Amino acid sequence: MLPVQHLREKIRETSPLIHNITNMVVTNFTANGLYALGASPVMAYAEEEVEDMARAAQALVLNIGTLTQTEVDAMLLAGKAANKAGTPVILDPVGVGATPFRTRTAKQLLSELDISIVRGNAGEIANLSENEVEMRGVDSTANLENKAETAKHTAETWNCVVALTGETDIVTDGTQTYTLTNGHPLQSKVTGAGCLLSAVTGAFAAVHDSPLEAAAAAVSFYGIAAEVAASKEENMGPGHFQIHFLDALHQVTSEQIERLSNN
Template identity: 50%
Template sequence: MSLQKINEKKPLIHCITNYVVANFTANGLLTIGASPVMADAFEEVAEMTRIANALLLNIGTLNDRTVQSMLAAGKSANEHQVPIVLDPVGAGATAFRSQTTHTLLQQLKITLIRCNIGELAAIAGANWQAKGVDSGSGELDVVQTAKMIAKKYNCLVIVTGKEDVLTDGQQVEIIAGGHERITKITGSGCLLSAICAALLASSNEPFEDLAALLREYKQISLNAYASMGTF
């Protein structure tokens, strides 16, 4: 079970994430045995990343200052073999988010992109109508596009949605199930990205363990829905 590997390793996860989900992400990581640290000052991020076991870059409430910090942290991560998860929140919704996503992908070696379909479309330059930070609507061959992006950036790609897609550019895993109610909790995708970072810090078989994690996360959303009922 992939969450168990995290609990055994207890990795330190350096998160540069948005202020909407920072608390939820920190508590989520603590619950599974990881140690979160949120730090986004340019003066310290390279140093913080160096001692971390993984780096999370989430552009949900990016600004000019934190984009520079993301680049500095990312370069430190690459230098010290610290895996990076990129969550390109809202890529496609504004030019600033799309450009920042491209800059991060070009200047850094990213280990995993965790995104929704609209963000995938923005990364691929495909035609898509984003709706803020939600997925939006359009026509896209998700599997083919995800494979293409994984190959182009030599990284893993997870696209979450009604069906989750995981690919390394060759292998593809498709995970169905889950409950859409989870999209009613802000940051459920952001937290998943953080958990993926914790898993990359704890696993020797990232592809298999990420696939298992996605299945567990789908199941958790079903269990939560069952215990909660309607409101």
């Protein structure tokens, strides 16, 4: 059984500082989601301060959604500082495979940094291995039948934990694998839902020594929160879901976690 409730409570008790170098589309949603969870978000991008901030943080989340070369340089500086400090680094390879720059950047970060966890959709994870698939903008057109094997291969290739998320979530270190099915379709209708999950994964990794268990617990909790949010209203649309989802990240009870958890 994953320690979902224990880690959630530990986040609330310690309020870990999560340093995000993320994309401009999701900054506000990510910060509010981390606050709702009980963590402390910081968004710091300047090369002049990212090393100091990464050393001070309990986790570093790198998101390549709206890349510039300046941002890539800052990510490398922050990542190396986090590695020296023993701070977990989470990578969200948004849209990898869509352009050569995006793909090259993701693989550079994985090559030059010690990445603890990679969180992405099926297409993104496939494009980090030898199984390249088509991307439309930053969205995947892939519906891989062999998602578990793809996730395992990517984890083995880059020596990290992979959280491949979608209708079914696969979290693996290449040896041990968790398959999780919590969540709700409305998550795919809210911009930044995946990006926030990567940040939430960072918060769980900040309070647990096992990147595999931390990632799986984060994905499980996130899916449960989505189900709780979607149950608040009939015929709910994306706008109301987003509001209820932020509330759920804050309000999900221990009973709901125990009842809805499928791990």
